Amino acid sequence: MCKDKFEKPVTRLEAKGLAAIMNRLETGIMLQIWSTVLIRFNKTSKCLQDASLDLNTATKLLESLKEFVHSLRSQFMEFEHRSKVLYHCATYSKEHRRKRKRNKKFDYGDTEDAELSPSNEFMVTNFIPIIDKLVAALNQRQAAYCVIRDRFGLLSELNSLLSDQMRDKANDLVNIYSDDLEPGYVDEIVQFSAFWNRYISSDSSKTEDTKQIRDFQMFKLITRNALDTTFPNMLITLRIYLSLMLTNYSGERSFSTLKGQRRNCGPLWARIV
16 A cells, blocks of 8 residues: 555555554554463463353463463564564664663763663563553452352362261351351251262262353252252252353453553554554
8 A cells, every 4th residue: 555656645654654563563562462462362262152161161261371471471582583483673763763872970980881682671661561451450350250259169068078068168158148048057068968979979970061150050950949948058059159250341340451551662662452
């Protein structure tokens, strides 16, 4: 378009400027970073939207995604190398500019100012802030999941918890939901744990449906067999837990703060994104 004589001069000039930006090594590095990050975010997001996903698995997924993003902090040289090979460009745009000299007063001395190489400067001012901002956003979203996981984690650990551990976790849950659960829930869940373990061990086909979460199976077991009078508090616990929304928009809201980071990273970052 920039060489098309039938275009307006303003359009050709703008196209020439955009082409110059797209051919920069900095643009290639940004594309490598965001393509790597967004592929993993997209796949994880699709899994989090699965209706059969339980909260414990969702929390572990977010933890794994956070660890993956944090691991990219040490991969800047790899992104840079891939960009140089892909764009056939080995230098940063700063290397072609005139070196600026800051005016010094008479009492500043003759020592030269410390200056980073173009590669290190891009890493410090652009790459590391992006990774840190993504990790902070994931920490914010994960915090909400961890609170619920710590409260209702005993539902997925009925097979492995000892009776004393189960009583302690149940007692904590009674203190949190004192208006909904009775103190007898501490003993009730111990009996339900024994009942549930016998139920799943009697016929393995009852738990073959992998698309159905175990907590919902517990709920159906109580309601279909009219056990709500035997395990009333357990039924209330399952209703509270299953009514919680697994997906939320806190992650999307947190990514809007990247706009502020985009302004702080200079005009190149703003125009690329």
